[in-house]
Amino acid sequence: MPLIQSLAVGLLACAVHCLAPAALADSSQPGPFAVSQRTVTITRASGTTFTAQIRYPASSAAANAPFATAAAPAPAITFGHGFLSAVDLYDSTMDHLASHGYIVIATTSEGSLLPNHANFALDIRQCLTWLEQQNALATSWLVGDVNTAAFGVSGHSMGGGASALAAAADPRIKCLATLAAAETNPSAAAAATSIQRPSCFITAAQDAIVAPSSTLTEYNNCDAPRQFVSIAGGSHCGFVDSAIIACDSGTLPRPDQLAKTRSLLLDWFDAHLRFQPRAFTAAWGAGTPIAGTTTTRDARTTLTLGASALSGAAGAKPLETTITITNIGPDSTAFVLRASSSPFDVSFVPANIAELAAGQSATATVRVGSSAAGNASIVIDVVRGRDAAGASAALAVNFTAPPAGPADLDHNGVVDAADLATLQNSWGKCAGCAADFDHNGVVDAADLAVLLSGWS
Template identity: 30%
Template structure:
């Protein structure tokens, strides 16, 4: 099963996958700046950005600007140049990435690393607002930030969220444990979080990564993914090939996870979660747990004129009602404003999401839908007064 899954994941799929390069060329520059805001001192990093041409020190591409800022944090004894491929990939998908190059020694200061990361994200915003800067106009301001960390960098996320409330989406790759107050910070974090663990990681074992998921009990969305046959360093530019999962496939798994998570949590593209849970491009060689107090609905990647695969995610023990319509509308409900006009649609009977808190199934389409756009939405609820609506999903039917 693992070998066939890997072959399928590495092979070309019918549609554009998150791990494929995005529409932008990726440029990068080495930067060093004196922090003027948080006492971080001199911060060194690489900036990966949408560019007019791929490569070092190329001109920025303002055609899609401003772009969402994202921080990337290396692990113990690592450095920014080990995560260039991840940074460039995210830049190709329209993100402005600051790839930290501090705390590289044998005895790193984790709280200081968090301050460096906060300062780096702020620096992106400040430089974007400076007409004289090469980054002028490149960063979105006044928006939530995202941060991604590997190993020690993943553990440092718990310190970053304790000092910077604008960080609302975090992704830990084989995230190591962290000193206080990191664990306590995670127990109070209310944003979105995804943790990736490798089943054969003997540096940060699965159980250690899983503890971050368990601590994050009040997040609006949390997911934990264990990848079969993956070790500790699959996210690096040159991952090892001495594990059951080949190194290049380990990297593609990370590219998929990072891209779909940022697209969903920063851009509101919840449908991207289909690439995590629905075996798109081949059987996925991973298992996952999830808890979504802010529910989500996905569908569309496996679409024909006759049927489509849909998934709804909520909290354990919740129920869902799935709705469709050929027209948008606005209706007040106990769970918020419904975006569908049900005079042109219908509701399904309530369905239990069970202990896992999510479910997926195929929905058959009537022939009259072919060539039209149909809108979908779901309500996820524990009882008559405790629930929420997903974002609506718009699908052109072939």
């Protein structure tokens, strides 16, 4: 297995213990960190420069405050603004991510009437290069504070299309989340065919500026784990903090659209950059959908249970069924198996699935045990080691009370009048009868004594 996939499987196996901070139940709410802001100058490979705003978890909310050491090393997101839209219009979204421990950097370039989309995508990528440089620079205020293996990209409208261009071209980017992504020149829709990492295309159902059908083309072209999300009543300008010239509006109030956007983005990045089980459940699993959103998911993975329900006596041999996993592709990946919600003891054989090429399948066994009676629907997750996308399935499990000895003829956990009635109905010659406890071919006083000795 390639080293990067071995590392990913290890991270996923320890996810909730190894990576912090833990996410809140309501991911639209602010995180635990104060947020500070700086304006930085970034040098391109050509030697020219541009400025970028950077939001980050800090020791205080004052401008240029020191980085919050508890957040290090922090994952980072590079963000692209919309056409003629100042970076400040996205303050609430960027601050939200930073409050949860993310570094968010947004280029201010290409803000003219005639932006160059290709150059914009290059600047979005150059922001990540700057973070790598600052992380390695001994004199930098960010030295050692950036998780350079956990880069994501996002953007709105023009910036959404440019972020797709960046994701298609830059292997450092581990996931993409766009907001009403517009078509660009060069084509973001065409570039989507080259995106190899999980991509979430978030749209607003009442967008009057970038039709959701345009973004849907990017989703359809993306040959990687992908999602298409529609926010009911949302508008194009509902993704920014305040209206600008030529803005549209929808029936959903702006604060509500922004809250849903915050949840969607945080869940997505936490799932793919932090490998958090809670976020995986929200993004790919059996979590409760965000109210007012509709999501189409394609994890490039299928999961099929041999049985959808299991039943048996508690305390006995574990119940089991098979799991068949298929990797749709486009690249090979290993898989981690886990039960994300279970009151029972759950194990898998094998514990993980070795690397599968695109189109390959593998089968594992899930075993469920319990020492006490009970029933629950447990959720089985299959998580891709390559990119932390995946699929889930529900397995209904029912454990009945263990028999209270051989005299518990109806296996309800007690020896009572019902068992006595069964014995009486079998009285006399009755070869093979359950009530013939001494197996002498006759149900008689000796068998009655056995039953009475076990009376509950």
